Amino acid sequence: MTIATPLKAQPKASHFIDGDYVEDNTGTPFESIFPATGEVIAKLHAATPAIVERAIASAKRAQKEWAAMSPMARGRILKRAADIMRERNDALSTLETLDTGKPIQETIVADPTSGADAFEFFGGIAPSALNGDYIPLGGDFAYTKRVPLGVCVGIGAWNYPQQIACWKAAPALVAGNAMVFKPSENTPLGALKIAEILIEAGLPKGLFNVIQGDRDTGPLLVNHPDVAKVSLTGSVPTGRKVAAAAAGHLKHVTMELGGKSPMIVFDDADIESAVGGAMLGNFYSSGQVCSNGTRVFVQKKAKARFLENLKSRTEAMILGDPLDYATHLGPLVSKAQQEKVLSYIEKGKADGATLITGGGIPNNVPGEGAYVQPTVFADVTDDMTIAREEIFGPVMCVLDFEDEDEVLARANATEFGLAGGVFTADLARAHRVVDRLEAGTLWINTYNLCPVEIPFGGSKQSGFGRENSAAALEHYSELKTVYVSTGKVDAPY
Helix, strand or coil: CCCCCCCCCCCCCCEEECCEEECCCCCCEEEEEECCCCEEEEEEECCCHHHHHHHHHHHHHHHHHHHCCCHHHHHHHHHHHHHHHHHCHHHHHHHHHHHHCCCHHHHHHHCHHHHHHHHHHHHHHHHHHCCCCEEEECCEEEEEEEEECCEEEEECCCCCHHHHHHHHHHHHHHCCCEEEEECCCCCCCHHHHHHHHHHHCCCCCCCEEECCCCCCHHHHHHCCCCEEEEEEECCHHHHHHHHHHHHCCCCEEEEECCCCCEEEECCCCCHHHHHHHHHHHHHHHHHCCCCCCCEEEEEHHHHHHHHHHHHHHHHCCCECCCCCCCCCECCCCCHHHHHHHHHHHHHHHHCCCEEEECCCCCCCCCCCCCCCCCEEEECCCCCCHHHHCCCCCCEEEEEEECCHHHHHHHHCCCCCCCEEEEECCCHHHHHHHHHHCCCCEEEECCCCCCCCCCCECCCHHHEECCECCHHHHHHHEEEEEEEECCCCCCCCC
16 A cells, blocks of 8 residues: 655644734644654644743633623624635545544544534524523512633544534634633644634634643643633543642533443344444544444344454455545554554453454554554453453454343443443334433444534543533533512611
8 A cells, every 4th residue: 555645734833822823932842743654744832831821811811802792793703614614624624634644534524524513503503592591589580691601721632633623612612702722732733723714704813722732731721720611522531630630720621531332232233234333433533432332242142143244344444545535444643552552452362352353553554654453352251451441443342242131231330431322123122221321422223423413421430511512501601690679678677
């Protein structure tokens, strides 16, 4: 396989603050790598404390005037941004592929477009979703109004950088807040383009600032006294640290964290669909999706049919150049992530799981590319490392089960609770099962569909709060209650 040299993706500067690009060369330098080849496509600098202060000060100044605008006016700007993103989908998708290594056939339909959906959706519901209530109290009355929090911080993950930036920015902005967004240092480029587009759409300067950085930058944002809210997408260990720091300042927090989600396939399921769901829930984006159904429980009577179909379809997947529209599976985001995933595969082998297919580095890719074959283990047991820990790579664990009560007990025996799914022809059973699964987002006879109209988020150690839908606005605003007296005050003294 030959991979064409990608275009360079060097931005004008590392940060976007107050409507323009900003650089501070004293910040720690780092490189953006195209993970298919290891090629450096951009060089940037992490934010210094001065950059952080500048971004937050800009956001604080801009937010007050923005909050005074009507929700309709704010929403109109977001809808214009959605239109611009759709017009530039090809360029944004190519940038996303360079940034993440995800195949262009994915990014063209799932990344900038879902970000545009978020801007359009929240822009559209703003006039009605931010209303309060009138409460009659006899002669007196009260009313409530939903008010913005102030300056919000968004901290993104590297698997869906443009989507995550928009999923956080859209409800925050339309509710009247400002946002300072820090993308992952592994995928620093897409959020800068989102910031450009918002300014072009008419967003006042300072309301959406992007600063680069790593684990040292996050605390500067989370602990800042002018920050009212932190929204993180990341791992459970990172979530614990950020939530603890935010709690020390009593800040609002939304956590969208990791998972080890169960996918349950009963023997009456449509096997073709179940295998398709399992593949999408394990191999899409090279398995780097937090909600993936990485524990696939298959009822014993269906096991042979399931594995036969799964093996043949997995081995037919096309690995290669992510800029080629024919490619199904691209590299992982980095060599470090590749090494981590390969180490889990070796643990699976050592623990006695049966390797059905994959299990290593494909031989038709560049040596500097961070590729891992789509891998399937069968005969996995609940106590194996690969069944307990989040791998975040294209590794599927297939486990056997006998009956409904057994599989539910095993599926719920985890600290995680992000997502889950069930495949069955018995819809009564399907609803019964999802009702008992301990997870925040669930699917019946499909997997990993997350339109902006529905809430997305987890339970247990997988986080709290919700992204998307009108529910997200509750996490970027708070209720203010006003009691109105229509008579004189009757005091006993």
